[in-house]
Amino acid sequence: MxxxxxxxxxxxxxxxxxxxxxxxxxYGFGYYGGNGTQINPMTDFRQWWETGIDLKAQKADFFRTQSNATWNWLGGYTSNVPGNIVKPAYHDNIYWVRYKNxxxxxxxxxxxxxxxxxxxxxxxxxxxxxxxxxxxxxxxxxxxxxxxxxxxxxxxxxxxxxxxxxxxxxx
Incomplete structure (x- = not known):
């Protein structure tokens, strides 16, 4: 004073x-961002992700392709090449969330x-x-x-x- x-x-x-x-x-709060996009990757751990998800591979895939290369592609792994990365079925790559979303x-x-x-x-x-x-x-x-x-x-x-x-x- x-x-x-x-x-x-x-x-x-x-x-x-x-x-x-x-x-x-x-990070966002809550469960979803209202448009189906996961806004808080922490809700994915141990609830939705399979336990074998390699986060270092997720990081390498994102920085190598600058795309949403994730573990649950909608369409299949074989069609997922740089320039033609298909949309994820449910969960975005956590590095995509951090740097793009x-x-x-x-x-x-x-x-x-x-x-x-x-x-x-x-x-x-x-x-x-x-x-x-x-x-x-x-x-x-x-x-x-x-x-x-x-x-x-x-x-x-x-x-x-x-x-x-x-x-x-x-x-």
Missing amino acids: LRIISLPNLTVGGEFNYSDINATGR YESDGRDRYFGNAFVNYKVGSFLNILGRVSKDDYNQVIEARYDVGSAGTPLYAKTLTNYSETNSRPVGQF
Whole structure:
């Protein structure tokens, strides 16, 4: 708390906070992304994947072909060659999810308050406070062509603003 004026009967001050948070590649939450695409690969482990899935091979396949080369192709392994990678039946390669079906978000936020406290006498204190909370947020989701689900790009912009004021008399 910053006290700007501090006299025997009058105190003026406030607080101010600012945050600028940005991220790329956070995993989604929940079970599915709403279009059939797995948005959180952690839900695949031990529930849907067979236990012999080689994650190092999944990584090598993705970086070699830059495609969604996965273990459950829709159509068969023999037709899966660079330039003609078929769509997965149910589950995307986890590196495809990280580098092609990624989410990005950012929030620019400030909040704080200002107050005036006046001591009228030994029996009465009057306090007035104004608080403010504002943020702007962007969330982008991507599901690339070749994903198990329907390809899409979605962008959500959110603006929020709240102001509160409160006079208080203390006896």
